[in-house]
Amino acid sequence: MSHLSIRKVAVLGAGVMGAQIAAHLINAKVPVMLFDLPAQPGPKNAIALKALDHLRKLNPAPLGVSDAAVYIEPANYEDDLDRLNECDLIIEAIAERIDWKHDLYKKIAPAIRSDAIFASNTSGLSINTLAEKLDAELKSRFCGVHFFNPPRYMHLVELIPAQHTRAEILDGLESFLTSTLGKGVVRAKDTPNFIANRVGVFSVLATIKEAEKFELGFDLVDDLTGRRLGRAKSATFRTADVVGLDTLTHVIKTMRDNLADDPFFPIYSEPPVLSALLAQGALGQKSGVGFYKKEGKTIKVLDPQRGAYIDSGARADALVERILKRPPAERFKLLRESTHPQARFLWAIFRDVFHYSALHLEHIADNARELDFAVRWGFGWSEGPFEIWQAAGWRQLAEWVQADIDAGEALSKAPLPAWVFDGPVAAQGGVHTAAGSWSPKTRTFVPRSTLAAYDKQIFRASLNGEGKADPRTEGKTLSENEAVRIWVDARAGQDDIVIVSFKTKMNTISPAVLDGLVQAVELAEQNHRGLVVWQPSSLQAGPFSAGANLEGVMPALMAGGAKKVEPFVAQFQQTMQRMKYAAVPVVPAVAGIALGGGCELAMHGAKRVAHLESYMGLVEAGVGLLPAGGGLKETALRAAATAQRLGQRNLVEFLAKPFEKIALAKVSSSAHEAIEFGYLLPSDTIVFNMHELLATALSEARGLAALGWRAPLPSRAIAVAGRAGIATIKAQLVNMRDGGFISEHDFLIGSRIAEVLCGGAVEMGSLVDEAWLLKLERAAFVELLDMKKTQERIIGMLQTGKPVRN
Structure with a gap:
């Protein structure tokens, strides 16, 4: 079942999540039916059709190209119920009401094929309770599959088994979600709000509580808790507005209704400021007002003391900025010892989430890895709570957290679990080790999944403390300069393809990069079967290449005029031609932005492998120039x-659209749109999981070589x-x-x-x-x-x- 073939999917519920899940399935070219109630009066599929029309207008776009909405088949429960038997996977995504879900399950269960998987996209309802009304056989094929919003862009999917879910069902679904849809899958236990929302929403509530204690404004808190902490730019309160204050309240209520015995139960109360906003109909971004509101071009923030919106833009104090730039151990020591309210606030919110994560780990996750990945992928943290704790010194931070608990400064009086101080975790200095991640229940370090889907990930998502290979240094280096590294995968039988990776800022292209590319081609032609251009930064959604290094050419331009820059342009063109006509196939592995010269580099490959989230464009017109690395020539x-x-014979007809894209410096919104723009070809390969990009590119290079590659x-x-x-x-x-x-x-x-x-x-x-x-x-x-x-x-x-x- 780990090699489950999902040829068609039904999504039940054409609301925000259901429609966008259907959209992402179509992005992956998985046929999908989108069901909803029959409309009365008018066309029976009017609800689903309206949802499909809305998909085309959403921003960020749920579809790789908006016209792909036509491939989602609208359906209704009255006319099309028997067609559920065409589907290998049925995902229920209706409103978060157990009674409504049970009524729907009763209606559809007889139409579900005997080998199909049935899953609920609930964000926090009990999977076992949802399964109660299903017969024993269908229970064995039922589970929770919680996508995060928006499904195309959020990497996390939580997979939650019910008591009777068969293991092979979970393995097959995890493989599909990982490889076909490109997701990071976390196995969660059937507890309220599962892992990410449980920890993430607690962190929001703790932040609100501590901000109130230290009298910090919402905009100041967002400046403190966003990029400075390695978290999403939208930080805390902007994120709440985007998610929806009503949605946040629903998640809080789920915790309050189901966690009466939780040591942190008092914190699950709806904050007064949130209640006041909801009472006024302020739901956040969807209503145009929440913690923030926009007046003209001005962003204003709520001042709860005055009950009015004021100009936003408060920033962290310079002292706190300096502290946050220190190494982890020193940073936390300074935050804890400082008398500055902003520093004390930051220590408090870290302490609270460390305390909460340690106390609840055993109950909500199989091991610490699942918790850290869930928070990273679901809430945009660059490091999970346990990673941060471990990097800063496990024992010392544990003692400081416990001291605050004993002093009554923490949000709960419950002590840290004994495993924090004694036994294997204390001995290893944290929960993540080369052997695996800590499971309090089994008191072992649990190794990574061995599902075949992960064989395509040469560099799997890693955690601090695991000691995993660094993609910037792993393998055998053939040559290296200040701009590029030329290397091969040193594993047995994998060193036949040369890999070149850039080391410049934003992977920009300089003369040294061009020299490195030529050298890489020469090395590949001598003793290898192909060349792949791949950037380690792609693993963190970084750029393929932002193009030519404009900053680097400015001194020559200022000193001798444009003629002094012409040799660099000529070198760029010659290098692209060298790649195009190499004696071995050159395969660029594109992910993230590929702009200007980065796009031209990709265009000159024998074939391209691109991640879905590839944003490609010949954008030189934006800086007053035109593409001169062969991009216009190739077009x-x-x-x-x-x-x-x-x-x-009318060539203008075939040049009009490419000209418009280039003259207006348009950038594709996906790899699919890059094909429409002409920067990728229909024969190029699109992958959905960024961790599969390198292995797929290597495989494509080997395949071309095996077919007897000859340069055009x-x-x-x-x-x-x-x-x-x-x-x-x-x-x-x-x-x-x-x-x-x-x-x-x-x-x-x-x-x-x-x-x-x-x-x-x-x-x-x-x-x-x-x-x-x-x-x-x-x-x-x-x-x-x-x-x-x-x-x-x-x-x-x-x-x-x-x-x-x-």
């Missing part, structure tokens, strides 16, 4: 090839649109300029892009080679770089990170 070549394949023959007869094409595109630019949609400099940049894409001032249908197009690219780039307005754009981007429109 023209692909347009000509498509036209030839379709027997069409150099393109010496590329049909171009010429003067006629340039005139057609410029006519559109004139309208945009005269209508005030673009500036005069935008018009000039667009004109130069059109001239290169169309092959210059030649007749339509003329045949040119790649060198011709590259020369046009290079000349236009240097011309634009010499212009004052372009230089203003570059400097503005470097200084502010935002495009300048002049």
Whole structure:
């Protein structure tokens, strides 16, 4: 069952979560039916159809491309119930009412196929209680599968067995969620709110309590508890607004209604400030007002003392900023000993979550790894509670936490569990070790799952203390400079493909990176079967490459003008051509942003492997330039090839859309959209789990080599649109300029892009080679770089990170 084949899925409930779960299934090309109640009057599927229409408008977009909504099949319980037998997996995602869920289960159970899995997407209701009304056989195939919102982007899925769920059902579903949908799966116990919401919402409640104690405003707390602590930028109260204050209240109520014996029970009361907001209909982002509200372009924050919204923007004190930059052990010592209210507040919220996590670990999770991953993936923490504790010195922090408990300063009088101070955890200095993570119930360190789905993850998600391999240094290094590392997987039989990884900021491309790429190609051609370009930062959703290092070219530009930069442009073009025509297949493994030169690098591969969340674009127009690393050349070549394949002579028709994307510096919102933009090809491979990216790219390189890879023959007869094409595109630019949609400099940049894409001032249908197009690219780039307005754009981007429109 770990190799479960899920060919079709039914999602029951077309609300916010149900519709977005269906959307992510379609992103993964899993056929899906979206069920809801039959509408009266009108079309029976009106509720599901309305949800599908809404999917197209949501931001962030739940669909890789909005048009994919047409592949989700709307259905209703009256006309289509028997079609549930077509589905291998049924996910219930209706409102959090046990009685409503039970009524639905009674209706649908007879239609569920005898080998299908049935799961509830409940965020905290008891899985065993939900299973009560099912027959014994269906109980064995029933479990909880809790996606976090929004399902496309949130990595966490909690998998919760009921008492009678068969182990192979859980293994098969975990494999599907991990590999097909790209999720980080955590096994949770059937306790209220499971793991992530249990710990995460407690942390929110503790933060509210401690902020009130130390008299800190909501915006100041958000500045203290966001990026500074390695957590989501939205921190505490902005996150609450985004999630919805009504949703937060529901989760709190679940804890209060079901955890009367919890030592932290008093903290589960709905905070007065939250009650007051809800009474006013302030639900957060969905109602436009919550802890924050927007007035025009100004973000205001609630001042609970005055009952009014005031200008936001409070920041951490400089002293506290300095403390937070210290090493973990020193940081916590300074926070605890400081008399500064902000420092005392930070110590208090850490102490509270350490205390809570230790006390509840045995009851809510199988081991400490599940808790840390749940909080990391569900709430956007860079490190889980136990990781933070362990890195700062397990014994010392434990003693400080217990001292606060004894002094009555903690939120509960319950002492830390005995295992914190005595036995294997104390001896090992924490809960995470190379052997596994601590389980209080079994008093052992539990090793990682051995499901086959994880075999494709060369570097699995790791935790502080595990001693796992560092992807920046793992394997056998073949060569290394300040900009790149060239290496191979040193495991037996895995060293046939060379890997090159960048070491520059944002993986930008400098002359040293280009030198490294050429060297990597040469090493691969000598003794190996292929080359993969892969960035370790992709494991943390980092960039593939932000493009050419503009900051690095500025000294040459300032000293000698644009001509001094031309050698770098020429080197860039030559390197891309070297990769394209290498004697071995070169496979870029793209994840995150691939902009400008990063996008061009990917375009020159033999094949690309891309993570779903790949944001690709030739964006040079945003800094007053045009793509000059072969991106326009490749675009023209692909347009000509498509036209030839379709027997069409009007090349402008195939250049219009690519031109628009490049001239407006548009970036794809997913790998699927990157195919529509032409930066990826339909034959490229899209993966959903970032941890599978490297293994998949290596496999693709091996596959190409095994098929007898030969580099393509150099393109010496590329049909171009010429003067006629340039005139057609410029006519559109004139309208945009005269209508005030673009500036005069935008018009000039667009004109130069059109001239290169169309092959210059030649007749339509003329045949040119790649060198011709590259020369046009290079000349236009240097011309634009010499212009004052372009230089203003570059400097503005470097200084502010935002495009300048002049």
